[in-house]
Amino acid sequence: MDFRFSKQEEAFRTEVEDFIKKELPPGWTEENIYWPGGYGTLADFELSTPLIEQFRRRLAKKGWLAISWPKEYGGAGRSNIEQAIFHERMSYYRAPGGEIATDIGGPTILHFGSEEMKKEWLPGIAGGDIRFWLAYSEPNAGSDLASLQTSAVEDGDELVINGQKTWSTVAHVSDYAWMVARTDPTAPPHKGISMIIVDNKSEGVTIRPLINICGFHSFNEVFFDNVRVPKKNIVGEKNQGWYYVMLALDFERLIIPIGGFRRTFEEILEYAKTKHDGQAPSSDPLIRNKLAEIAIEIEVAYMFFWQTAWMLDRGLVPNIEASVLKLVTTELSQKLATAGMEVMGPYGQLERGSKWASLRGRVSAGYLDCISALVGAGTSEIQRNIIAMRGLGLPRK
Amino acid sequence: MDLGLTEEQEMLKTSARDFLQKECPKQLVKELDESDEGYSPELWRKMADLGWIGLVFPEEYGGSGGSFLDLVVLLEEMGYNILPGPFFSTVVLGALPILTAGNEEQKKEFLPKVASGKMLLTLALTEPSARYDAASVKTTAVAQSGEYVVNGAKLFVPDANVADYILCVARTKEEVGTEDGITVFLVDAKSPGVKCTLLKTLARDKQCEVIFDSVRVSKYNILGKLDEGWPVVESVLQKATVAKCAEMVGGAQAVLEMAVSYAKERVQFNRPIGSFQAIQHYCANMVTDVDGSRFITYKAAWKVNEGLPAAMDVAIAKAWTSEAYGRVALLGHQIFGAIGFTMDHDMHLYYRRAKASEMMFGDGNFQRAVVAQELGL
Numbered sequence: 001m002d003f004r005f006s007k008q009e010e011a012f013r014t015e016v017e018d019f020i021k022k023e024l025p026p027g028w029t030e031e032n033i034y035w036p037g038g039y040g041t042l043a044d045f046e047l048s049t050p051l052i053e054q055f056r057r058r059l060a061k062k063g064w065l066a067i068s069w070p071k072e073y074g075g076a077g078r079s080n081i082e083q084a085i086f087h088e089r090m091s092y093y094r095a096p097g098g099e100i101a102t103d104i105g106g107p108t109i110l111h112f113g114s115e116e117m118k119k120e121w122l123p124g125i126a127g128g129d130i131r132f133w134l135a136y137s138e139p140n141a142g143s144d145l146a147s148l149q150t151s152a153v154e155d156g157d158e159l160v161i162n163g164q165k166t167w168s169t170v171a172h173v174s175d176y177a178w179m180v181a182r183t184d185p186t187a188p189p190h191k192g193i194s195m196i197i198v199d200n201k202s203e204g205v206t207i208r209p210l211i212n213i214c215g216f217h218s219f220n221e222v223f224f225d226n227v228r229v230p231k232k233n234i235v236g237e238k239n240q241g242w243y244y245v246m247l248a249l250d251f252e253r254l255i256i257p258i259g260g261f262r263r264t265f266e267e268i269l270e271y272a273k274t275k276h277d278g279q280a281p282s283s284d285p286l287i288r289n290k291l292a293e294i295a296i297e298i299e300v301a302y303m304f305f306w307q308t309a310w311m312l313d314r315g316l317v318p319n320i321e322a323s324v325l326k327l328v329t330t331e332l333s334q335k336l337a338t339a340g341m342e343v344m345g346p347y348g349q350l351e352r353g354s355k356w357a358s359l360r361g362r363v364s365a366g367y368l369d370c371i372s373a374l375v376g377a378g379t380s381e382i383q384r385n386i387i388a389m390r391g392l393g394l395p396r397k
Numbered sequence: 398m399d400l401g402l403t404e405e406q407e408m409l410k411t412s413a414r415d416f417l418q419k420e421c422p423k424q425l426v427k428e429l430d431e432s433d434e435g436y437s438p439e440l441w442r443k444m445a446d447l448g449w450i451g452l453v454f455p456e457e458y459g460g461s462g463g464s465f466l467d468l469v470v471l472l473e474e475m476g477y478n479i480l481p482g483p484f485f486s487t488v489v490l491g492a493l494p495i496l497t498a499g500n501e502e503q504k505k506e507f508l509p510k511v512a513s514g515k516m517l518l519t520l521a522l523t524e525p526s527a528r529y530d531a532a533s534v535k536t537t538a539v540a541q542s543g544e545y546v547v548n549g550a551k552l553f554v555p556d557a558n559v560a561d562y563i564l565c566v567a568r569t570k571e572e573v574g575t576e577d578g579i580t581v582f583l584v585d586a587k588s589p590g591v592k593c594t595l596l597k598t599l600a601r602d603k604q605c606e607v608i609f610d611s612v613r614v615s616k617y618n619i620l621g622k623l624d625e626g627w628p629v630v631e632s633v634l635q636k637a638t639v640a641k642c643a644e645m646v647g648g649a650q651a652v653l654e655m656a657v658s659y660a661k662e663r664v665q666f667n668r669p670i671g672s673f674q675a676i677q678h679y680c681a682n683m684v685t686d687v688d689g690s691r692f693i694t695y696k697a698a699w700k701v702n703e704g705l706p707a708a709m710d711v712a713i714a715k716a717w718t719s720e721a722y723g724r725v726a727l728l729g730h731q732i733f734g735a736i737g738f739t740m741d742h743d744m745h746l747y748y749r750r751a752k753a754s755e756m757m758f759g760d761g762n763f764q765r766a767v768v769a770q771e772l773g774l
Contacts, residue, residue, distance in 0.1 A: 001466060002399045003699050009398065081398050269772060282774040292765035295772055296713045303692030310400045324685050381674070387684055388677030392657050395672045 005085070012082050016064075016089045023058055024095055025051060029263070032094040033352060033362045036260030037333025038369030039169055039376045043096055045216040052096045053128075060128030065102045068312075069110060073118055074126030084309035092259030100170070101125040101132035103255045105178045105197075108248040112236035120232075121197070133171040134252075135179035135198070135222065136245065138164055143382050145180070146189040146242060150224060152181040152196055154231065159183075161198060161227040169376075171220040172207050175200055178248075180241050187239065195241035195248075197233040198224075213368045250319055252377045253326035258305045261298050261332060264366070267359055268336075272343045281343045294332075294339050301329050320391030327383040330373035337366040400692075406470045413471055416447065417478035423743050429481040430601035430746070434559055436482030442514050450488060451512025454496060458508035465636065465702040469643040469695070476647030479746055481602070483517050483556035489640045490555070490633060491518020491564055494581065498621035498629040503583065507562070519560040521551035521584075521607050522630060529634060529759055531576040531627050536609060538567035538580060543616055545569070547582065547590075547609040557593045557605035560586050565609065569624050581626040583618040584609070600753035635711050638758040639701055642694040642714045645722040645754050649690060652729040652747050653683045660732055670732070679728045686721035693717050709771040716764035719755035726751040 005013060035041050044052060059065050062076070067083040069075025090097045106125045109117055124130045141148040150163025161181060171177070177198040184192030200207070204227040209217045236244055272282040272291060281287050304325045308318040318325075340363035341348040352361030374380045388394045402410065420440055429435055444450055453468050454460020468488070475484060492511050495503055495518075510516035526533040536549025547567055557563060563584045570578025584591065590612040596604045621629045657680055660671030670676050697714035700707035726748040730737045737744035755761070 001402065001695060001699050003696055005398055269774075273774065282769075288769040288774045289762065289765050291772065291774060292716070292768035295768055296717050296765070299696075299710075299713050300689040300693050300717055303696060304689065306398060307400055307688075307692060310398060314401075320684070324688060327681075328685055328689065381678070384678040384681035385674065387681035388671075391684060392680055394657065394660060394677050394680060395669050397668055397672050 005081075009079075009082060009085060012078070013085050013089060016086050019058075019062070020089060020093045020095050023055060024093060025055075028095070029093045031360065033360055033365045034094045034257075034260065035333065035337070035362070035366035035369040036091065036257045036264055037330045037373035038366065039372040040212040040214040040216055040218050040369040041365055042170075042218065043094070044170060044173055045218050055096055056128045059097060060126065063126065065098050065128055066106060066122070066126035069106065069122065069126060073110070073122035074124075075122075080309045080312035081306070084305065087255070087257070088259040088305070090259070091257035092263045094260060094263065098255070099131055100134055100174070100178060101130050101176075104134070104248050104251045105132045107251045108195075108244055109235060111247060112240075112244050114236075117232070117235065130176065131170070131174040132176050132178040132197075133168050133174040135165040135168060135171075135177035135181075137167045139166055143379055145245070146193070148180060148182060148193070150179070150181045151185065152183050152194060152229070154183075155228075157231050159196065159229045159231055159234070161196070161204075161224045161229060164221065164223050166219075166221040167210075167376075168207075168220045168222045169218055171200070171222050172209065172217065177205075177222070180245050183234075183241075184239050190242040192239055193241040193245070194238050195235040195244045196229060197235065198227060198229050202227045202229065204228075213371065214365055247317075249378060250317070250322040253322040253383075254308055254318065256301075256305055256325055256329045258302060258329070261301065261329070261336060264336060264340075264362065265294055265298055267362070268340045268343055271359060276347075281345070287343055290339050290342055294336055297328075297332050297335065301325075301332055304328055320387045323378075323383040323386040323391070326377060327380055327387070330370075331380065333366075333373040334370040337363065337370040341367055400695075402470065406467060409467060410470050410474060413449075413474035414477065416443075417474060417480060421478055421480055423479070423746070426479050426481055426746060427740075433595060433603075435556065435601075435603040436559065441482065444484070445512065445514030448512075450484070450514055451508070453488070454492065454508050454512055458496075458504055459512035460508065466695075466698055469640065469698040472640050472643040473647040473650075473691075476644030476750075477651045479648070479651075479750065483519065483559055483603075485637075485640065485644070486519035486556040486560065487511060487517050489637050490520035491560075491562070493636055494520070494564060494620060494629055494633045495583075497632060498581070502617075503620065507583070516561045517556065517559050518562050518564065519554060519556050520564045520566070520633060521554045521557065522566045522634075523553045524550060525552050527553060529763075531579055531630075532574040534566055534568055534579055535573070536565065536567045538565075538569050538582060538614070540569075540616075541613075545580075545582065545614045545616060545619075547584065547612040547614055549609050551607040551609070553596075554593075554605045554607045556603050557586070557607045558595050558603050562586060563591070563607065564620060565614075566626060566630055567609075576627040578624045579626045579630070580623050581620040581629050582614045583620055584612060584614050588612050588614070598753065600749040602750075602753055634758060635707060636701055638711050638715050639694065639698045639707075641754055641757055642690070642718040643698065645718045645751070646687070646691045646694050648747050648750055648754075649683075649687045649718075649722045649725040652725050652744070653680070653687050655743065656680065656683065656729040656732040676732060679732060683725045683728055686725050690714075690718040690721045709768060712764040712767035712771065715759060716761045716768065719764070720761045722751040723755055 066075035067078045071077040152159040179196045183194040204225040206223040212218045308321045311318045348363045350357040351364045448461045451460030452463040538545040538547045565582045565584045569580040590610040592608040594606045663670045694714045697710040
């Protein structure tokens with residue numbers, strides 16, 4: 001057992017840290033109100049895309065959008081621990097980095113895609129040229145994803161897609177839908193689903209904005225009206241999409257902005273130590289106890305985080321671990337927001353830009369955004385079902 | 398970064414699980430809980446033969462030169478199976494401080510006897526104030542012609558009823574309330590003036606009141622330096638706190654396994670209760686608590702093992718693990734329903750110990766105060 005980073009890991013960590021400090025626009029970390037674990041306050045929703053694009057291109061140039069992928073597909077060929085180190089530092093500085101194509105679609109293609117598909121898609125994803133959005137949820141398929149109805153019918157060399165997707169985060173700033181659709185309506189629900197990559201620019205795709213609780217245009221509803229897609233855009237085998245999406249969801253649950261928790265906590269901690277009109281919130285023993293509680297849970301969350309990366313490096317598939325990590329950190333997201341409110345008292349409710357607002361209204365925004373954390377990528381209840389049934393083998397009936 | 402156990406540690410874990418399952422069945426646990434001694438001399442001999450007691454002693458003192466992390470692995474298994482008796486007091490509270498602070502004569506005199514199972518030890522630190530700080534040490538030791546005369550009352554002393562020697566923490570300087578002027582003495586439990594009274598506790602563990610009434614101790618029995626005993630105590634407390642966490646991790650793991658297997662078997666409404674989401678979610682919460690406790694405990698143990706500053710990590714581990722074990726034990730009871738509320742069942746053994754362990758060396762609130770202090774609050 002050794003909880004230290006190896007020399008190589010330590011050097012990489014320093015390299016990442018130096019890069020971020022040099023390349024991130026000044027004041028970015030402080031300005032940015034991204035709340036760890038949330039889906040609604042990403043910088044992408046409010047800032048000029050060119051700035052983010054520029055930064056991502058520099059990351060891509062270093063191979064850092066695909067750190068653990070083999071070099072032949074544009075990756076950096078590094079370990080999962082190094083990938084985790086990268087995520088940790090990036091999220092600590094609230095830096096815009098990987099997204100759905102790099103963190104979810106790409107790894108799934110790497111696992112299940114044909115050689116042809118890997119060559120076609122992975123270098124572009126690793127190069128930062130391609131962004132995906134997740135076309136999973138539908139108005140009537142939320143937690144019960146297998147009941148999805150969007151259809152993909154074969155027609156010669158193409159598939160014809162009809163249906164509606166919703167809660168489609170970043171669909172409006174992405175290039176392709178990473179979609180699950182029904183390719184065999186006669187098979188049982190889990191066995192007639194395929195995973196397909198669909199170009200946003202295709203004829204028949206209509207994207208309509210949905211404004212989230214924080215006031216940002218983060219997600220959308222997307223309509224597919226006779227959208228034609230080449231059959232080669234099916235990932236892996238036809239009708240096996242359910243198994244792929246389960247793995248893709250595990251990947252999604254591993255993208256935890258762990259450093260963001262620490263960063264935001266440090267800011268709240270600093271606020272607590274500072275005198276406001278003569279008194280520091282930390283003079284209250286209940287506040288000290290609450291902050292210690294959060295510090296402890298952040299440490300526990302970190303351990304789950306490193307554990308999953310370590311498992312991946314040993315060729316193990318973190319499955320319930322992904323669910324546990326997701327569950328623990330998203331609940332922490334909510335506790336952190338509640339603790340922030342408790343520390344700041346009435347000042348916590350002030351939004352960014354308001355007179356008297358502190359920490360740029362971060363806690364106020366986080367208090368709203370943390371709701372999404374426990375819902376996206378499978379609700380907390382779905383995570384507990386997975387842990388109980390897949391992990392502990394408890395019976396379905 | 399390497400988060401796995403070594404091959405030797407995996408082997409130790411497996412053999413400890415097998416041995417304890419065979420040699421320390423729950424029937425024996427219950428008998429020992431109800432006895433006054435609280436341990437089985439026969440089992441103690443077998444553990445000595447296996448080299449468990451001297452696991453972390455160097456070979457020259459009859460040990461096998463293991464690391465603190467090895468000991469933590471073993472303690473997790475002792476918590477898993479539940480092993481009543483003075484292993485924790487003898488090895489963690491008694492032998493480790495002798496190993497780190499004792500002089501050569503003391504190590505040679507005590508450690509081989511301990512390792513071979515012939516000597517039991519414990520630490521008498523807390524007093525009626527039931528606190529773990531230096532200021533609460535009011536027991537005095539006054540120098541008198543080459544000896545010290547110890548007077549005071551110690552409370553919640555584990556396994557003093559069977560200990561051969563007691564490490565007694567006493568004040569050797571007048572300044573009450575400071576860390577300076579505290580000395581640790583190795584006191585023969587049979588010395589005139591030592592009076593031990595067994596307390597009746599929730600967990601049936603053998604905690605005692607020990608009165609020192611003009612007990613004479615040779616100056617050669619000072620462990621470490623005169624007046625500079627508090628760092629010795631702090632070092633013991635740090636190791637003991639992590640060690641207690643390891644026991645709790647094992648106990649929580651056992652409760653999880655028991656409850657999950659019962660949830661798969663127990664049928665109500667024509668289906669196993671484990672198919673109900675309410676029960677499934679309880680079990681998922683237990684997994685989260687158990688795994689989190691294990692990771693955070695091993696991190697603290699690793700830091701202690703490496704000799705790195707660990708105050709924060711140890712406090713975090715104890716705060717989290719204490720409360721996690723409590724939650725797990727309660728959920729276990731909820732899943733077992735009425736059967737778990739009987740003396741025949743094993744659940745209560747864990748539920749009782751979860752509370753006793755939580756309180757020992759400081760509960761969640763105590764540890765969070767330490768964390769807050771470390772955070773600069």
